[in-house]
Amino acid sequence: MSEAGKRTVGQAGTLESNDVMITVSPGEEGSGISIELTSIVKEQYGDAIQKTVQDVVGEEKCRDIYITVVDRGALDCTIRARLLTALLRAGVVQKKEVI
Amino acid sequence: MNLRRTMLFIPGNNPGMLQNGGVFGADSVILDLEDAVAPQEKDAARLLVAQALQTVDYGTSERVVRINPLDTFGAEDIQMIVPCQPDVLLVPKVEGVQDIEKVTALVAQAETAGQKPVQLIALLETAKGIALAYEIAQSKGRLTALALGAEDYTAGLGATRTKEGKEIFTARSLVINAAAAAGIQSLDTPFTDANDEAGLYQDTLTGKELGFKGKLAINPRQIDVIHGVFNPTPAVIEWAEEVVHAIRKAESEGSGVASLHGKMVDAPIVARAEYILKLARRLGLEVMQ
Incomplete structure (x- = not known):
């Protein structure tokens, strides 16, 4: 994880069908992980989307971030890619940590 | 040698198209990180294509990724994409053997233990690339085909690009001859008017009659027409x-x-x-x- 001082707001994805727009905002030390989800398929897949986001955040050992997810029916692999991009752009993870 | 009658371009930052790329029956899909992706979205597309390679089923289609040139984002593309096991990298704007050698070294460095070796296709789309086609075709090891990119090539010449393609006759012949002399495949430039089926048929036929073994495609609608030309009657x-x-x-x-x-x-x-x-x-x- 990068220094908290270098962290910023990172956004990735679009609002087109099959995509997802994810915004990552660094939080205060100790604020934990917060996820706000809006999805056209929230009723059916809301839990699965939340789990994917939590899995990636866990794999990347992220702390203290606020994540906004606006889903337009994205597959799991798209959610992972967009979240990783947003985390990188936010400076929450470094390039070498992401495959 | 792999069948490559059609190689379908799919924009690398479009999740909907990436996830459906395998349903069209193209012999190869080209997940495109270069021209189809804006510079500020290269990082996002690279991650999206990496994820797609690991999870999307492309059926019998060969999985090709067009990377960026090494003087822009190519090295980063190779580092992230190669471990995701694409079959082939399409290398743009190749202008000499050294371009293929540099990509080969980076690919070898990025491959994981036991991984099937990633092959390369050289996209020749500049006057210099066409002039050195045979030298490039002789690159040993991973190079499996030469492809012609006529839009950039004719723009560089200052030539008028026509549907008849008389302005690319020499380039086509040089690419075909160079590839044949080196024992690798030659692949024709795409026909860029997706709504002109008759024009596509004629252009594909011209390429096939000259000796090309397949053609790049920019729209799934083009696949059946191209296959129709390359399939034996x-x-x-x-x-x-x-x-x-x-x-x-x-x-x-x-x-x-x-x-x-x-x-x-x-x-x-x-x-x-x-x-x-x-x-x-x-x-x-x-x-x-």
Whole structure:
């Protein structure tokens, strides 16, 4: 994880069908992980989307971030890619940590 | 050698198209990180293509990724994409053997233990690349084909790009000849008007008659037309069967040359006939012998 001082707001994805727009905002030390989800398929897949986001955040050992997810029916692999991009752009993870 | 009648471009930052790329029946899909992706979205597309390679089922389609040139984002593309096990990297704007050598070194560095070696296709789309086509084609190891990119090439020449393609006749011939001399495939430039089916048919036919083994495609609608040109017709298959039958009969009688409908059948004719029958069998078309 990068220094908290270098962290910023990172956004990735679009609002087109099959995509997802994810915004990552660094939080205060100790604020934990917060996820706000809006999805056209929230009723059916809301839990699965939340789990994917939590899995990636866990794999990347992220702390203290606020994540906004606006889903337009994205597959799991798209959610992972967009979240990783947003985390990188936010400076929450470094390039070498992401495959 | 892999069948590459059609190689379909899919924009690398479009999740909907990436996840459906395998349903169109193209021989290869090209997940594009270069021209289809804006500079500020290169990082996002790279991650999206990496994820797609690991999870999306592209069926029987060969998985190709067009990386960016090494002087822009190419090295980063290779580092992230190669471990995700693409079959081939399409290398743009190749202008010399050293370009292929540099990519080869980076690919070797990025491959994981036990991974199937990633092959390379060189996209020749500059005057220099076309001029050095044979030298490039002789790159040892991973290079499996040369492809022509006529839009950039003609723009660089200052030539007018026409549907008839007379301005790219020389480039086409040089690419085909260079690839054939080096024993690798040659692949034709895409036809960029997705709404002109007749134009696509004629352009594909021109390329096939010159010697190309396949064609790049920019729209799924183009696949059937291109396959229709490259697939052997029943009449051609029948001719190939007759040739093979005639030469076998001649060989059994102690001669290496046969005659069919008054025309001589010798080794090059037999080689062409055998290629047609091999292709037909591979495509599941009806072959008697």
